[in-house]
Amino acid sequence: MEQTQYFEDYEIGFSRTTMGRTITETDFVVHAGHTGDFFPHHMDAEFMKTTPFGARIAHGTMVFSIGIGLTATVINPAAFSYGYDRLRFVKPVFIGDTIRTRATILSKDDDPKRADAGRVIERCEVINQRDEVVLVTDHIYVVERHARAA
Template sequence: MEQTTYFEDYEIGAGRTTFGRTITETDFVVHAGHTGDFFPHHMDVEFMKTTPFGQRIAHGTMVFAIGVGLTASVVNPVAFSYGYDRLRFIKPVFIGDTIRTRTSIAAKGDDPKRPGHGRVVERVEVVNQRDEVVLAADHIYIVERRPKT
């Protein structure tokens, strides 16, 4: 779906919540294969039984990738991602947990490098089935200003 939203159209506090996605054993294996991160925290059931977690924990980068992917439902042709700041892995995610992502517009301002654009900061919170925040980050967008007519 495509929706043109200019810088002026963003409102502080506006947000949305995605559908959920249940984390599976396959997610762990595929992510480890893609990244090369086979640390025992993610892959070794017996090792993790000896830790306070008691079971394997999801790769933080996997939770980030899936959480951000859940938000990718609308294409704004006048905006692009400038990156993420303040990324934190707050709570562990386990096989069988269902995550969803909440976003809200936290700030907006001028873009010092591009006079025809602004910067929009979207707060991203990935939450589990108990509504506990497991990951948080700020997503920065560069967004075109509305053309003058």
């Protein structure tokens, strides 16, 4: 779905929550294959039984990828991603956990490089089925101003 939203249209405090996605063993295997991260924390069930976690934990980068991917439901042709700040893996995610993402507009500022655009910061919190935040990051968008569209 496409929806044009300009810098002036964003409202600080606006929040949306995505649908859920259950994490599977296949996710672990595919992510390990893509990244080369075969650490025992993710791949060795017997080793992880000896740790305080008790079971394999998801790759943080996988939780980030899936959690952010869940937010990609609307295409805004007036905005593009500038990157992410303050990425933290707050709690472990296990096989069988269901995650969803809450995205909240945190701030809006002028873009120091582009007079015809601003920067919008969206706080993304990946949440598990117990409503616990498992990952948090700030997504930075560069968004055109209305004046540029005119």
